[in-house]
Amino acid sequence: IPISESIAHSTILARAGDLRSEYDYIIVGGGTAGLTVADRLTENGRYSVLVLERGIFRNSTFVTTVGMGFFGILDPENLYNITSLPQPNLNGRTIAVLAGNLLGGSSGVNGMQVVRGQKEDYDRWGEYFGKRSEWSWDGLLPYFKKAWNFHPPSPAITNQFGIKYDTRFWGNSSKVHASFPNFNYPFLKTELAAFGDIPGIKFSPDSGAGETGAYWHPSSIDPSTILRSFARPGHWDGIEAARSNYHTLTGQRVLNVVFQGKKATGVRFTSADATTQAGARTVRAKKEVIIAAGTIHTPQILQASGVGPKALLQQAGINLVADLPGVGSNFQDQSFNVGGSFNMTKFNAWPFQDALFNNATFMAEARAEFEANRTGPLSVASGNAGAWIPLPVVSPSRWREIATRYENQNPAAYLPAGTDKTVVAGYKAQILANAKAMRSRDSASMNWFLRGSYQEGALVYLHPASRGTVFLDPANPFFGPPRVDYRALTNPIDVDVLVEFTHFVRRFFRESRLKNYDPVELLPGTQAQTAQQITDWIKQTMIPSCFHPIGTASMLPLSLGGVVDEKLRVYGVQGLSVVDASVIPDSPGSYTQQTVYAIAEKAADLIKARS
Numbered sequence: 001i002p003i004s005e006s007i008a009h010s011t012i013l014a015r016a017g018d019l020r021s022e023y024d025y026i027i028v029g030g031g032t033a034g035l036t037v038a039d040r041l042t043e044n045g046r047y048s049v050l051v052l053e054r055g056i057f058r059n060s061t062f063v064t065t066v067g068m069g070f071f072g073i074l075d076p077e078n079l080y081n082i083t084s085l086p087q088p089n090l091n092g093r094t095i096a097v098l099a100g101n102l103l104g105g106s107s108g109v110n111g112m113q114v115v116r117g118q119k120e121d122y123d124r125w126g127e128y129f130g131k132r133s134e135w136s137w138d139g140l141l142p143y144f145k146k147a148w149n150f151h152p153p154s155p156a157i158t159n160q161f162g163i164k165y166d167t168r169f170w171g172n173s174s175k176v177h178a179s180f181p182n183f184n185y186p187f188l189k190t191e192l193a194a195f196g197d198i199p200g201i202k203f204s205p206d207s208g209a210g211e212t213g214a215y216w217h218p219s220s221i222d223p224s225t226i227l228r229s230f231a232r233p234g235h236w237d238g239i240e241a242a243r244s245n246y247h248t249l250t251g252q253r254v255l256n257v258v259f260q261g262k263k264a265t266g267v268r269f270t271s272a273d274a275t276t277q278a279g280a281r282t283v284r285a286k287k288e289v290i291i292a293a294g295t296i297h298t299p300q301i302l303q304a305s306g307v308g309p310k311a312l313l314q315q316a317g318i319n320l321v322a323d324l325p326g327v328g329s330n331f332q333d334q335s336f337n338v339g340g341s342f343n344m345t346k347f348n349a350w351p352f353q354d355a356l357f358n359n360a361t362f363m364a365e366a367r368a369e370f371e372a373n374r375t376g377p378l379s380v381a382s383g384n385a386g387a388w389i390p391l392p393v394v395s396p397s398r399w400r401e402i403a404t405r406y407e408n409q410n411p412a413a414y415l416p417a418g419t420d421k422t423v424v425a426g427y428k429a430q431i432l433a434n435a436k437a438m439r440s441r442d443s444a445s446m447n448w449f450l451r452g453s454y455q456e457g458a459l460v461y462l463h464p465a466s467r468g469t470v471f472l473d474p475a476n477p478f479f480g481p482p483r484v485d486y487r488a489l490t491n492p493i494d495v496d497v498l499v500e501f502t503h504f505v506r507r508f509f510r511e512s513r514l515k516n517y518d519p520v521e522l523l524p525g526t527q528a529q530t531a532q533q534i535t536d537w538i539k540q541t542m543i544p545s546c547f548h549p550i551g552t553a554s555m556l557p558l559s560l561g562g563v564v565d566e567k568l569r570v571y572g573v574q575g576l577s578v579v580d581a582s583v584i585p586d587s588p589g590s591y592t593q594q595t596v597y598a599i600a601e602k603a604a605d606l607i608k609a610r611s
């Protein structure tokens, strides 16, 4: 659908006054999950749906460009402007909290990597409820297939790079696309093979097979246009316009859910640029209000609605509807800038990714090729190859001892003072489950994403043990940005694991075939030898966010500090559910977009089943 057509034929209501007074469902947040659910709830024509989105329709080249994968975040208009609380364990540093502020949400600004994580990640979620939960790998696989339209790499690229894929793990019905570029940097093949030199690293048959190992994975790119594929073109463009039961209002900030007793009956909202509640309006929901505002904003909206920890709401002067201590706790993200990096001084491959930045001729050629054919280096987003490595492989000598110490921890010691006992119990359950994952060769602890360049060391810590919080600002609950506290490295197990990451990086360059390229350590640098010296470096450089925040409205039993049940209904109230990354109780061993789409697809079925 050409963009002009999709706007002209959209039902983005011109004025808030064009709204109906009542819809069957109101979806708060037209992001990755919100637009997926809205599409599915409106497709049979039986239900009316309103999406209220704080951002607007944005389709600049910053959003659509795939090359290098980071254009979306170069335009500050696409993002919320939130800074974390200072992190004492990171030498007091603050972190930019990135989340998409546009129709399509974070799927419109993300790095486009499409990865799924391991089977055990999804089975772990269900086990918090008991073995028979449908939240499991088997329960989610049909929704992974429904969520993505998979396009295999071309035969030439498949042969040239030895890419493995297996279409049994994918579907073809979605308008959200997962595809491979028709170009790869040649050194990626050598790098991936190098992981095979390390005992214990497998080569998975497909990135969606739910296994650890080294593999190629697709990007969220529409192969017919080589533009970003995301929730808006996938679940809204042309779709919403064609359905009279589907309305969207952009540029509107939802302030809170409106309750009659314990029943959610609608939402109150105002213009996105308003700074006071004067002029706020209400719209009613007959069946459900579905919060899909993302991990950073969903807890703020719940708390501002009177659903959250009692003491916080009292402090903010918000009337209590349901005392739900878990709202805003159990906040997790994956850490970046960890491990270390090396420079391969005898690197001899051409071309390589860094040449886009430091070789103007190469960049000009790449641009010309892309403009002429939409092929070449600029058809690659942030990358398509990586390794997903279990802790016993990362640290053959220390994993047992680390896992044992972890599972014997007193959980309350690592949560904020006064944390509710149900949240503490949930943390203990997660510690035990994640310690089991640490012992497993089928769960990844480290992700190394590869660039095919002379400098390598882009590592992600997939399952940090520390837990943060996202609370509204008691002094400005509706309009102040949420107070985001990563509480980075508050659990000392994280330091133990990250020191092992550094040892692994050194071992990898010493023992794999990459040693032939005379690697020289850049970070942390050979002067950092003791655990304390490496820790000092981690505190200086680690970023506690890879922009994959989860957990602030966790799907866990109420006795474990849960906010939503297995049907994604908020505990203690009626007619209110949450569908976004905030329900994820602990991180998948992967980035999060693929999982969020699958959760949203499943949620739509759950919601329709109870309609």
Ligand SMILES: Cc1cc2nc3c(=O)[nH]c(=O)nc-3n(C[C@H](O)[C@H](O)[C@H](O)COP(=O)(O)OP(=O)(O)OC[C@H]3O[C@@H](n4cnc5c(N)ncnc54)[C@H](O)[C@@H]3O)c2cc1C
Pocket (backbone or CB within 6 Å): 028, 029, 030, 031, 032, 033, 034, 052, 053, 054, 055, 073, 098, 099, 100, 101, 102, 103, 104, 105, 106, 107, 109, 110, 111, 112, 113, 114, 115, 252, 253, 254, 255, 292, 293, 294, 295, 297, 298, 301, 382, 546, 547, 548, 549, 579, 580, 581, 582, 591, 592, 593, 594, 596
């Ligand atoms: C910079 C960046 C890079 C990333 N890279 C990758 C990657 O390469 N691979 C990967 O798998 N994952 C990646 N992710 C993560 C992935 O994109 C997210 O996990 C996923 O998109 C989250 O979906 P969501 O539905 O939970 O939230 P979102 O998609 O963020 O949707 C939330 C929506 O709610 C709206 N909203 C918020 N507050 C209000 C309010 N008060 N009223 C109305 N609307 C509101 C927001 O504007 C937004 O549109 C990245 C994320 C970012 C930010």
